[in-house]
Amino acid sequence: xxxxxxxxRLGVAFATDRGPLxxxxxxxxxxxxGRTMALVGESGCGKSATALAIMGLLPASARVSGNxxxxxxxxxxxxxxxxxxxxxxTSLNPAFTAGEQVAEVLRLHAGLxxxxxxxxxxxxxxxxxxxxxxxxARQYPHQLSGGMRQRVMIALALACRPKLLIADEPTTALDVxxxxxxxxxLDELKRETGTAVLLITHxxxxxxxxxxxxxxxxxxxxxxxxxxxxxxxxxxxxxxxxLLGAAPTIEGGRTRLASIAGTVPDLRAPPPGCRFAPRCxxxxxxxxxxxxxxxxxxxxxxxxxxxxxxxxxAA
Amino acid sequence: MSAILExxxxxxxxxxxxxxxxxxxxxxxxxxxxxxxxRGEVLAIVGESGCGKSTLGRLALRLLEPDDGAVQFMGEDxxxxxxxxxxxxxxxxxxxxxxxxxxxxxxxxxGDAIAEPLRLHYVVPxxxxxxxxxxxxxxxxxxxxxxxRWPHEFSGGQRQRIAIARALVSNPKLVIGDEPVSALDVxxxxxxxxxxxxxxxxxxxxxxxxxxxxxxxxHIADRVAVMYLGRIIELGATAEVFGNPRHPYxxxxxxxxxxxxxxxxxxxxxxxxxxxxxxxxxxxPRCAFGAEACRxxxxxxxxxxxxxxxxxxxxxxxxxxxxxxxxxxxxxPVLRARAAGGARLAALQAAFEIxxxxxxxxxxxx
Numbered sequence: 001x002x003x004x005x006x007x008x009r010l011g012v013a014f015a016t017d018r019g020p021l022x023x024x025x026x027x028x029x030x031x032x033x034g035r036t037m038a039l040v041g042e043s044g045c046g047k048s049a050t051a052l053a054i055m056g057l058l059p060a061s062a063r064v065s066g067n068x069x070x071x072x073x074x075x076x077x078x079x080x081x082x083x084x085x086x087x088x089x090t091s092l093n094p095a096f097t098a099g100e101q102v103a104e105v106l107r108l109h110a111g112l113x114x115x116x117x118x119x120x121x122x123x124x125x126x127x128x129x130x131x132x133x134x135x136x137a138r139q140y141p142h143q144l145s146g147g148m149r150q151r152v153m154i155a156l157a158l159a160c161r162p163k164l165l166i167a168d169e170p171t172t173a174l175d176v177x178x179x180x181x182x183x184x185x186l187d188e189l190k191r192e193t194g195t196a197v198l199l200i201t202h203x204x205x206x207x208x209x210x211x212x213x214x215x216x217x218x219x220x221x222x223x224x225x226x227x228x229x230x231x232x233x234x235x236x237x238x239x240x241x242x243l244l245g246a247a248p249t250i251e252g253g254r255t256r257l258a259s260i261a262g263t264v265p266d267l268r269a270p271p272p273g274c275r276f277a278p279r280c281x282x283x284x285x286x287x288x289x290x291x292x293x294x295x296x297x298x299x300x301x302x303x304x305x306x307x308x309x310x311x312x313x314a315a
Numbered sequence: 316m317s318a319i320l321e322x323x324x325x326x327x328x329x330x331x332x333x334x335x336x337x338x339x340x341x342x343x344x345x346x347x348x349x350x351x352x353x354r355g356e357v358l359a360i361v362g363e364s365g366c367g368k369s370t371l372g373r374l375a376l377r378l379l380e381p382d383d384g385a386v387q388f389m390g391e392d393x394x395x396x397x398x399x400x401x402x403x404x405x406x407x408x409x410x411x412x413x414x415x416x417x418x419x420x421x422x423x424x425x426g427d428a429i430a431e432p433l434r435l436h437y438v439v440p441x442x443x444x445x446x447x448x449x450x451x452x453x454x455x456x457x458x459x460x461x462x463x464r465w466p467h468e469f470s471g472g473q474r475q476r477i478a479i480a481r482a483l484v485s486n487p488k489l490v491i492g493d494e495p496v497s498a499l500d501v502x503x504x505x506x507x508x509x510x511x512x513x514x515x516x517x518x519x520x521x522x523x524x525x526x527x528x529x530x531x532x533x534h535i536a537d538r539v540a541v542m543y544l545g546r547i548i549e550l551g552a553t554a555e556v557f558g559n560p561r562h563p564y565x566x567x568x569x570x571x572x573x574x575x576x577x578x579x580x581x582x583x584x585x586x587x588x589x590x591x592x593x594x595x596x597x598x599x600p601r602c603a604f605g606a607e608a609c610r611x612x613x614x615x616x617x618x619x620x621x622x623x624x625x626x627x628x629x630x631x632x633x634x635x636x637x638x639x640x641x642x643x644x645x646x647x648p649v650l651r652a653r654a655a656g657g658a659r660l661a662a663l664q665a666a667f668e669i670x671x672x673x674x675x676x677x678x679x680x681x
């Protein structure tokens with residue numbers, strides 16, 4: 001199948017007072033129709049900059065290199081590709097009602113007249129389980145709860161049945177019970193509409209439950225990429241190993257967490273070679289050279305000179 | 316064990332005003348909480364935003380005045396203490412806040428910020444200050460030369476280490492952490508969680524952890540209190556509450572934590588407004604197990620719900636749930652372990668346990 005999204009050797013650099021900052025460096029991946037791919041990593045790893053580059057939303061000062069192909073180059077952003085942001089309060093317009101904002105998308109991209117667009121908007125608000133949708137459609141964003149605002153954002157994004165939905169930390173600002181509702185809703189709508197989803201998150205739990213494939217990003221590069229079960233069962237990059245051990249889980253006991261020493265590097269002056277090397281307990285002399293993404297079979301790739309990591313256990 | 320902190324029927328209401336400034340009802344932030352914290356334990360208060368957990372923490376330190384109820388700290392009624400005596404008492408109770416960018420004064424060097432509680436409370440003679448500050452900085456993993464630097468020179472994780480050093484410098488008997496690691500990225504969060512767990516053991520601290528992150532709570536708390544709309548609805552040993560939750564809300568909360576497969580039963584809707592609380596059990600409009608009686612009977616942790624399990628060896632107390640039907644609920648679903656990596660992953664992670672700023676690379680013969 002032709003991918004919905006094909007990113008090849010993407011680079012994003014920002015000019016700063018203290019020299020250029022390469023937020024994304026040589027990132028490549030493809031996303032097939034109907035699949036969910038997660039970009040996971042900590043603050044500053046380049047996952048959001050990747051999403052903004054795909055949407056063409058980076059500021060003019062950003063230098064973008066590489067190639068992004070959306071739907072074979074036929075995509076209309078907003079109709080075929082939509083985005084849900086982390087903070088619904090700043091991405092909804094406070095001066096228009098929830099219904100008007102969803103209806104606007106339908107008028108612009110589906111060619112509906114004002115009345116038909118509003119009717120369809122109310123249908124969509126009901127579909128994202130906003131109770132009493134007709135009344136809520138007449139309310140302004142500040143009159144809605146955080147969970148409801150994010151539902152409006154999702155209705156807005158999905159109203160034109162996009163081929164690709166980019167969700168950038170869609171539930172990070174929400175409570176865990178509301179987060180579960182929103183993600184269940186996204187999964188359901190994805191099955192119904194066949195939309196491919198690029199899920200950007202820092203939460204490995206979300207990745208585990210909602211993604212088909214994962215790319216783990218570190219300091220602007222992809223460290224490891226794999227089908228989701230494979231990543232959790234057999235991680236092949238030391239950063240993934242550390243991250244899995246550092247995230248506290250509710251079924252774990254009162255054990256010490258595996259902590260990754262140090263902090264993420266300053267991207268204005270990244271370490272030469274492997275960017276994780278200064279924090280890596282497995283580093284060797286070869287790590288002074290930047291590792292390529294090594295294919296490990298079954299769609300699994302790791303940017304580590306020491307992969308497969310099993311050799312570490314033999315000692 | 317003896318209680319170091321006792322909260323008795325605490326209530327705090329914040330008035331809600333209309334456009335003309337007239338009082339129109341109140342937010343019932345904390346609405347009748349009775350709880351005791353034992354010396355040397357780590358008690359977690361968990362719940363979603365707006366449940367009243369942060370307000371409860373501030374009431375416990377008398378940073379807010381309660382509308383009802385009383386706080387006993389080390390046997391004294393905090394509410395009855397005159398200002399001077401209260402200030403003296405503050406040496407023994409400290410707080411760590413969520414946002415390390417807001418909680419440190421940008422115009423004070425790190426050393427001065429940490430020494431401030433020492434000066435206020437005459438903990439050590441002036442000449443001993445530098446040494447004491449240096450010791451603490453070392454202990455939180457920053458090194459003594461950090462004292463001469465300014466907060467803006469440090470990352471979020473390092474600032475939270477500074478905030479921890481400042482909270483511990485006066486040798487407090489009780490520390491309350493209000494989401495102390497929530498603002499941190501996961502790899503840095505793990506460092507600070509491990510540091511806190513180590514300090515709690517080393518100093519024999521009594522620690523109240525206010526958090527919405529059930530994973531963090533599972534890793535450091537001895538006991539857990541679950542709050543919903545201003546009340547504690549379940550209380551018990553951490554392993555008990557997580558392994559055998561007896562309140563339908565606790566079950567829904569645990570089921571919603573991602574990472575254990577898509578949740579089976581989802582909680583519908585948002586929590587009701589704390590301005591107009593539902594009659595009867597506060598959770599009944601969203602509860603899957605609700606009975607007729609739940610609509611009318613206001614459930615309280617203390618009088619209506621008997622302990623589910625009585626004291627068992629190895630558990631620091633009984634298990635309470637404020638649910639009329641607690642005894643009739645079906646067994647709680649077992650939490651499935653997410654990590655499928657097994658022994659291989661555990662062995663690889665063991666290499667990360669070295670908690671030094673620059674770990675020695677492991678020499679391995681391939």
